[in-house]
Amino acid sequence: MVFMRHYEVMVILDPSLDERTIAPSLDTFLNVIRTTGGNVEKVEVWGKRRLSFEINKNPEGIYAVLDLISTPDAVKELDRQLGLQETVLRTKVIRREPAKAAKVAARIAAKASAKAAKKA
């Protein structure tokens, strides 16, 4: 059993791209994850957003966030391949702590139910 971890990859893409083509083209990159036994949990395309500062003279960028469960090496390779792409302005890989996130979600749910109980 290979060691699996949760990752969150954020990508900023060139704003001149067509937003509809982004999900499929990102998917081709994600094959690296899948072939190494990883799992793609979520692909979220935020769409075009203003950047706080210009990156490669672009005032805007298309944001996409990927949630993955994968081996460290596969993510590294994905990041490398994305970085080589000229349409990719920037990438960021962050480790997620699934246990912590679940705990937070549970706490929020508990709070919400408590509030609902109070209201009733």
Place this chain on the structure above:
Amino acid sequence: MSRVPKVERAPKRRVNLLRKEGITDVDWKDATLLRKFISDRGKIRSRRVTGLTPQQQRQVATAIKNAREMALLPYPSQGR
């Protein structure tokens, strides 16, 4: 013997834990939230101003720095 009259300073309670809004873990992607913790210059607000606990302040600070790298938040504007 003259005593300088002590200036009574009403302890202005800082916004005290904006955080009590139920957020226990800061998400670095939540730019609208993080924007509340930076000055209009783009600098991270000090703990004295934010009233956060040390742990929270650290979380917020790293979240802001991550968000900056992805151009979600500005870097402190240069010059003066």
